[in-house]
Amino acid sequence: MTAHFSPWSRAWAIIAGMERLDADPTIPLISANALTKRYDELNAVDAVSFDIAPNECVAFLGPNGAGKTTLMRMIHSAIEKTSGSLTVFDRTPMRDRKLINARVGVVFQDNNLDQELNAREALLVHALYCGLDHATANQRITQLFEWLALQEKTKSTIRALSGGMVRRLMVARALLNSPDLLLLDEPTTGLDPQVRHTIWSLLRQLKRQGITILLTTHYMEEAQQLADRVMVMDRGNIILSGTPNALISEHLERYVLQASGLDELPVINDGVRHERAGDAHYFYSNDEAPLQRLHEQLPTQYAVLRHANLEDVFLKFTGRGLSE
Amino acid sequence: MTDVKADMPAVQLAAQANETTTPGPPLPDFGAPLRLRTNFFWSIYGVWFRHARVYCKTLAANATPPILEPLFFFTAITLGLGQYLRPEGFAGLSYPAFVASGIVVSSPMFTAIFETTFGTFVRLVFQKTYDAMLGTHLRISEMFVGELLFCATKGAAFSAIVLLMTLAFGVRPSPWCVLTPLVGFVTAYLFASIGLIVTSYVKMINNFAFFTSGVITPLFFFSGTFFPIRGHHIAIDVISYLVPLTPAIELSRACFKGVFTVETLGFGASLLVYALIAHVVALHRMTRRVLR
Structure with a gap:
């Protein structure tokens, strides 16, 4: 990690994009302490505390409205927390949004692929946002299409793709910047069993490569299939936490x-x-x-x-x- | 997975073949570190490129109406209304040149306004384009500066096209008219920023009608695009000096005449100040809107 002593040198480092983060395997990748997000009268996330170790796969389980998406959005600096502390790669989201997000890939719950472009172009513009040059971007997109068996769909418009293809394409998009942390918000909701199993197999491969995975789901089977650890959320609180098998044998x-x-x-x-x-x-x-x-x-x-x-x-x- | 498939008829399997293909080749080494260009310039280039790519995909459909519109304005007003006006023109320009110097900057204004009102609203609310950008390292300022610069680029291009069109119709301005695309660039940046400010408040897409019909259309007439409006009534003079299109039109007229005075310098400065203020407010407002 480069130290920037004066505001000017820090500012210059930010403009020039020279700031870098180096992973330290001994510290938690994500650490939350009494983290709270309040919307008007509602505590969407209510004083949750947890640590996530590098290369862990953690599933946040919970009914709709439990606060899972809000938590994800705080981790990738898409909303400001109300109180408590949160660090990602030992940095503070929002303030160090650039540094953190350069190493994060996000698969959103809704299809927000660029509807006005075709599959390949949608990935290309995202790769440019991520900071890849055109040559690297094109090479990587070709690899990803191949890996996800989407080669024949490169020229399709997003609207013409099935739900399963869209989800695979969104996983591909999240992998463009070679992330160390992958956030997936309900990656298989609304998909048929075949596509679901395909996505699970992809995620297991990614985990074997050392990528830390955080996912939200309300499919228990998904959590049982993928996660090293499950945190059950309800009304903004984490009410249970542990490995899937331990949770079952402990409580039932x-x-x-x-x-x-x-x-x-x-x-x-x-x-x-x-x-x-x-x-x-x-x-x-x-x-x-x-x-x-x-x-x-x-x-x-x-x-x-x-x-x-x-x-x-x-x-x-x-x-x-x-x-x- | 094999269990699921075992019970399925071959036809159904074939029909789903596209969907069910388990990715074959081993995963490329995506964990390998990449050199990411996270600097400000590359970030805004990425956003600019996105907008340019989308715009150029349907270039004919996108660019035809905004080019035809000034053409109709120009021909209808100068060839029609112009016949009944005094032959010496206004403000030292022939009437066709007077109108040309106006629409050469009002055209960038319109394209910028529409891009960052309706266009931005659709991206923000329906397509969730900015949510996807928020998943990357892009700063919110970079997301919108890229967008504003794209609008400005489009504005400069429109200025140039309208200028060439009026030249083809026989308008003969001074050679300084080559600077009008630059004025178009700043004008488009300014109005794109104003559009973003409006969008940041709007909850429903229909609300834009109040802005386009209630603000932009009167502004178009109060800034002296088609006729000189100052010198009749003090209130109109004040309004005319305050509306942000006026300095743009005055600058463009100075370029058409090739005569630059201290007043021109003042108009140039006020256009830049307007643009700077609108830029700061727009980024502040959009940051609040996007990080809801």
Whole structure:
């Protein structure tokens, strides 16, 4: 890191683009302490604290309106925090927005690819924004199109692309500047299972290359597939944090029998916990046998015996009713 | 993934082949450090290039109306109305030259205003272009200076085109008229900044009508584009001196006549001051609007 003592030398360094950030693997890549963002009466993000280590993949899970996107936007300096502290690469967002964002790639929730250009041009202008020269940009775009199997779509307008292609193109765009930190805001929302699995495989490859990944999602499976660590958010707070498996074993029994359409409640054996949400019934147990016996007794075809998953943990803490 | 595919009919698989192709080649080394040009000049060039590329993609559709409009103004006013006016013209210029020197800067004004009102609003609200830019290292000032410079470039080009058009219609100004594209450049920068300020307040796209019809159109007439308006009433004189298009038109007239006085210098200074103030306010306003 270059030290700039006088405001003038710092100003010149900024104008000339000479300031550089060097990664220090011993310090957290992102560190938040009592970070808060307030909109009028609402605390979109309410005093959250967390650290993210280099090369970690962390998923922020939460219902709509939990504050996940707001958190992402604060990290890449798209909004100012209200209070608390936040550092990214040991620098302060907003003040050092240029230095930080030069090393960040963002995949947005909405399609904000340049609608007025074709796929290749949209990536080219973004590469120029990122500071690549024309030759490097073109070379990199060709590689990315190849890698993402989009070669045939280089001349397509953005509107003509399917949802899956748009999302892949947005991942490609976020990789143009060789980021060390990739932020993905609901990368697979609204996509079919094939595209979802494709994106997951891409992200795992990126993680193997040492890129730190932060993603928001409300798909539990996505978090379970990708994340080293999950943070569950609700109403601006981080209510749970840990590895997906630890969260499940810590907060729930191993097995769940899920049933609906029951006219009357069956006799429940010892060691089985029962929960009800609307017309759905959940029976939990650490042993499979009592649940299996219960399953056979049930007069309904809408009963499934399965392992407890992250979704059960999530719903346990955020409530099974509508939170909006 | 194979499980999902196993149950699917071949036709459906083929139909989805484009979508489901798992990226084949290994990931290129995207982690390798790149030399990024994060300096101010490259950043604004990137934004300028984006706007220029978009504009040139549909050049014919974009450029035809703004070129036809001054052509119609010029021919209708000078060849029509001009027949009934005194032959010696106004302000030391023949009437066609008088009108030409006006529209040579009003044309950049219009193109700049439309670009940063309707154009910017669509990018801001519907296309979310600036959100995407916010994901990069670009400063908000760089995003909008690039845009303003593109408007200014377009303004200079329009000045030049209108100038050539009027030359083709037989207007013979002094050789100093080659400086009018420069005046067009600054004028477009100024009005593009004003457009950004307006856009930063506007919530719905329809609201721009108040600005274009209520402000820009009267301004177009109060700055003496088609006829000299000063010397009739003190109020009109004051308004005329204050509207920001006046110094641009006066400068352009000075270039057409090839006569430069102290007053010309004053108009030049006031045009630059207007542009500077509008630039500062526009960047301040847009920063607040974008970082909502």
